Amino acid sequence: MAKESFDKEIQFLRLLALTGGGYDRQQFAGRLGISVHTFDKTVRRLREVSGDADFADLFRYGYADSAEPVLLFLYRAKSMKESESRRLPILLTALRDNPQTAAELLDACCESLPLDAAMPDEKTIRSDLRYLEEIGVVRREPGGRPYRYVLNNELTDCLSRKELIDLYEFVDIMANTQIPSVQGYLLRDNLKKALRSAIPEDEWNDGLLEPFAYKYHYDARILDEAHLYTLLSTIRRRRRISFQYFSPKNRKSYSAKDTNPLFGRENEPRREATLPLKIVYDHQYGRWYLIGAASKGRIVKFRMEGMIEIAEEDAVPEPYFAARQEQLEEKMRYSWLIDTGETVTVRARFYRPLDGQADFIEERVRLQGQWGEIKEETPESFVYEIQVNGVTEIRPWLRGFGSSCEVLEPADLRQSFIEEWKEIGDYYEPSV
């Protein structure tokens, strides 16, 4: 079977998550570069996976109501043959309590499957067991043939009820505050079931499942984890990759394969090739970047959300890779995000709040100012200084402080702040 790709679903969900479901079908399909018909088909499929009838409502952001990662269902989209989706639950249920051989499992299937269903043979059961063992879901008991297998749920079985609650809350916190988080969210879902079976009905309280809330989260970040492990693995194995790239400035974020060859050439997006060196997660926007080396060692940067149809290419010799990575590390030492341009010194004066309020300005500068340092402190203000590659990436952060921040150097940054504040002021003049 051809490898299933989720590129379309990922682009689709990102657009939905970012826009809060506000586009109409036509606008939506246009932006994804697909027909309205394909759009409807994708909606039907995702609706089935998410089990939610009111699909667009999922994306009305409601962190206050729930810490559930709404986009996690993407990772539940891998399809299964109908026969397999009937057989595996029987096997897993049988393997829960007692170790079983393949022959015993075959009997269990024959007993439980409806009469009109196609009966599996022992070879199929063995291949199921191989798969389940490979992904760590079952383990083989010690001893000779015939081998016995059992569900590998030691992790939850060995814990007391209190420990299980502690673990659930720990996983909840870590999945929500650390990256990567998809596996953590999947584990969290399974621990929910573990809690359900460990806690008697009369002591049950739904509050157990949502112990905490998280504010100012970038939900769409988990969509890019779909490519994360593929890319990390190519970095580790020093392999080049090729892929189709949709720059974020392009209006379309996906393009259906053309079935009409007449239009094929014109619409075919260019394939890019690169040697992946590093992945960067940007907390400012909740976005992911791939940094790579192109020919002649030139450093290239891609937004991970624009990359689809990633294919592995040849490996490069270790010394070549090491040299590229070292060069990149040198160049990125002063990147606020990923800028590898010329290093400049930025100095800015921050004004403390008036009226004897607690000094949230300094607190925020210390919290978010990365490697910059605070110099020249007075009771009213302080000067912050940082060496940074270019001013483009630090600019929005400085501007975010509004009139509590005065850029001192470089002079052209100072000048451009003056111009920008004038322009912004004009937006709100009564005549406008």
Next chain:
Amino acid sequence: MNHPFEKIFSYQLSSRLEDTGVYTLTSQERAWLKTMLDHPAAAEALEPRTIAKLRECTLDDETQDFAGDLLQKAGSRETQVFHPLLAPIRRILRHRQGITIQCRTKKGKLNDPQLGIPHKLEYSMVKREWYLHWYNTATRAPMHTRLCHIVSVEEDRMARERYEEQAARAAKRLSEWRRHEATIEVIRIYNAELTRILHAFSCFDKRVEFDEEERTYRIHLTFTDSEGQFVLTKLRFLGKRVRVAEGDYLKWRMRETARKALALYGADAEKVQAEPRGEAESPTPTASVPVDRNPA
């Protein structure tokens, strides 16, 4: 290799297993947990005995050491992932009981102990800090307190009926929490930067509308009082790319910011008297804020 798209995670399978109580744990989930156990927060959140058991169970699961290949940039310093008060407060929440809580103000003054109903624990990804939302039974005000300002919190035992009655009142007050609406317009020449702009607002309740005729994107935001400051920070962060189209308070604040910033640079001296500073991020946006983040 870890690949999050596994058959075992399929919705077809999980929906069939739903009522059986059977669940599965994969190596990749255990490997993720194993990595998280190395985080300093693990030792604060879990007992040593639990950690030892979990380590034992994850011995055979191969973790990927990607620390060097995966960089995180422009995040807030991670000052706090776990807080020692989380466990006792969670316990009180599970027991459905009230609290006696004593807090310090931001300036360090110690307040008298107060009675209340805990509502929820919330982590801010921006401040990297935990907060307790609770209801002050004496003043009937919803409160929002940083855990680091709480000196002590103890269970205030009450009968189930009394708790339910108080909790319902608290929930009602908390749901009445004022919601504001505003419309942000993307300045047309920056339409190409739309995804960046949408990302910046993606942590809010919002709906995006595209006006085909004017080729203009409008973002309709809904936010509470306590989120208002962060909306403002985001607006300043994006600068001239966006304009508040509807929302008088935000418009006024943006106009004031621009005016004061220009005064700071001495760039608009005729219009503005020297008025150097201070409005950027006052933690309470208006006088009418019902939520006291700094309980008095």
